[in-house]
Amino acid sequence: MITGYTGTAVRDAEQPLLEAGRGPELMAKAAYGLANAVAWRLRESGGTYGSSIVLLIGPGNNGGDALYAATLLLNRGVRATAVLVADRAHQEALTSFRLAGGRILKLDGRHEECLAVALSADLVIDGILGIGARGGLRGELAGFVERLAEHAPAVIACDLPSGLDADSGAVSGPLLAALETVTFGAIKTGLLLPPGEEFCGELSQIDLGLELGDAELRRLDEHDIVDHWPWPHRVDHKYSRGVLGVVAGSNAYPGAAHLALRGALSAGTGMIRYLGPADPPPEVVRGASTVAANRVQAWLVGPGVVEDEAQQRRCLDALRSGLPVVADAGALSLLPRELGPNIVLTPHAGELATLLSGLGDRTERTDVERQPLRHAKRAVELTGATVLLKGATTIVVGPDGQVYSQSEGTPWLATAGSGDTLAGIIGTLLASGVEPALAAAMAASVHGRAGVLASQGGPIAASDIATAVPRVLGELSCLA
Ligand SMILES: NC(=O)C1=CN([C@@H]2O[C@H](COP(=O)(O)OP(=O)(O)OC[C@H]3O[C@@H](n4cnc5c(N)ncnc54)[C@H](O)[C@@H]3O)[C@@H](O)[C@H]2O)[C@@H](O)CC1
């Protein structure tokens, strides 16, 4: 499992060590880790000795880390130029850098020269701002970084890409996209959240020996899926594995029902009872026409439910049944005011904006896209439900505040019906008794992996995702 911590949590964890006078030791560890990562990249692109790096140095300790790292690299034969972008820089680190033979330039009005130097380097180290940043890059510096970013230089970010909000992943102003972000002490939550995540490149973490409390955010890996997936036992039968009720499809949109059912079947459900006008596949049992007359362990409601009163009534009945429910698509506009934590809502950014606006918080889709975690948390606060916000990175927030961020997918997953199969997988997990936030996060992970497996780099249809899910689970089961 990958865990994410806020900048504040990292600062708090550092505090006792700083008070004990161990600040220089922490910086030395951070710098050593950064220097190794840079050396590794330089070796990959032709060798360390004689190569050149340019450091963009801001006013705080982030710049200090970069300067100390460069001092180590100067001693290994790397040529290094520091471009000071603020009116001050970490003094001791600057002195070490200068004494080791580093060249120093000031940005101050000399953009053309600094740009030319940066573009001639093998690597640019972004040491402008770290967890002390407040807001994005501004003014003259923003203009310089914007111009440099247009040339897409090879960048390693020190702790985080400067201008990215360490806690939320929000991006305001220009940012240098990194090949790699070398982060210190703990992975900051903003590095695992959109939109900032897209600028981080590969993530590596340098251990500083900090004592951290509970993580703010988790990202499940394959071992977590193996540990928590409801693998069937030898003595299981279809009822013990869980029965899922599905209310999906309408006369206008029968296809969504098929995809949701295929998603649920692909994840290994014990049985499905289907309510709606579509013709279900042979593996699916037709349920009694009212929700109350069906014995199930969980419901999946909403895919393809549009302008169909009978189906909408069933969605509402399921939402009020007290059982775990995944509410997708059409069901998101039918929600009762009070929801419990065992209801999983699965909006994309546009649907979340509509949902929040309907609850009195006027929100545009772009607001959600700029700060997805904040808006997903707001939806949890207002509804009491578990919220899965879909996207290239899918975020799950549970009512107890647990946050998951899953990012296994491929952009080819952005295809009609893809969300219906995801809802099906969540439904199967809920029917098996998996706790809702974990069910949603595992489903997002497996859905993403299935997309990658089905795609092999090329386009996919939503049904291909469902076809790939059993293979993904088969491969994962080998790790068990
Ligand atoms: N605290 C520690 O013990 C350690 C910190 N480390 C490094 O220290 C960094 C944090 O250092 P600092 O607290 O000095 O913070 P930064 O290096 O992020 O710099 C913050 C300073 O930049 C200025 N600033 C803030 N927002 C700005 C903006 N939008 N535009 C222009 N200037 C802005 C302010 O003057 C602020 O004091 C971490 O990211 C990490 O790289 C590491 O050395 C490990 C140990």
Ligand SMILES: Nc1ncnc2c1ncn2[C@@H]1O[C@H](COP(=O)(O)OP(=O)(O)O)[C@@H](O)[C@H]1O
């Ligand atoms: N760029 C992307 N990269 C990876 N996954 C994506 C991307 N865009 C969308 N997805 C995933 O594809 C699915 C799309 O769901 P949704 O928007 O509900 O589509 P539909 O309603 O057509 O089924 C979600 O699981 C989402 O996380």
Ligand SMILES: [K+]
């Ligand atoms: K930085």
